[in-house]
Amino acid sequence: MAQGGKRKTEAGCLRPGFEDRACPLCGADRPESLWQGRFDDPDVAGHLAAFHYSGFSPLSLTGESFRLCRCGDCGMTYHRRVLNAAGLLRLYGQWADAAQARRFEEAHRQAGPDETARDARRRLRLVLRLLAIAGSQRGRGAGVPGVLDYGAGAGGTMVAATALGCRVVGVEPSATRPQDATGRGAVIYPDLAALEQAGEPPFDAVVLDQVLEHLPDPLPVLHRIAALTRPGGALFLAVPDCRGSTVPQGFDQFHRVQPLEHLNAFTPDTLDRIARAAGFRPVRPPPAFLGTRLAEAIRAAGAVLWQPRTTDRFYRLDRT
């Protein structure tokens, strides 16, 4: 199935490879096309340019095609043709570095002190809700709660969890992005395999904030996350809300199903189904009350990328 790899373009840069895949939710291969095209189509290339990738040459993708599909068996919407493992490593290791995040932020969001403080409060409330979900199942004397942020990005959620007294562990492939959090004592692994080998104790709460849509094979990752989570532990999943996705009109819609990065176009329904398939049951988010002093204390948590409207869901790992 894998194609490409070592071809050279006219620009002389090594060409990233693409490969086809089956439905990431049910594994069937009965795709019904919703939107297809090539990376050098003018509107596609124009939207991709607005992501301000570092060291990215559109020439390296000339002639490559993408295809957004709906699964004929289960209804999941997904990109059938995606960057292969080496291509994804290049995307997240080089093209989407800290400088790209800064440029993207400057271009698409009016970041300011108010926004930074709001984001810090949002992350504190998120961790408080997760601890409340997990806490209802924790025994007496359970000790310091462990929080895993898979795809930690700039590390804002790790900073919030650290401020709330948790043991905090992150997974983040970009070496340049989460420096803020590592400076405050959080532990960051470059990938899931490194975390699994480290033998960390099971986590009470796990966060995948704007992560699952990026993964070419999300269900096995959720199974591995479940194996790292204490029974009764809490999970937070946030992804772009892709209800009604078809041929995108404008940048916001393009962003949701961006064919390099947003490989899985979840809806609340398909998000719940993939979580359930890994043993997580949807739960209502409990209330979280927050004073302003703590939020102000961590308002330097770092920038957060502007994201389209999201599907935010809480889950609990069923006991087995």
Ligand SMILES: [Zn+2]
């Ligand atoms: Zn399917």
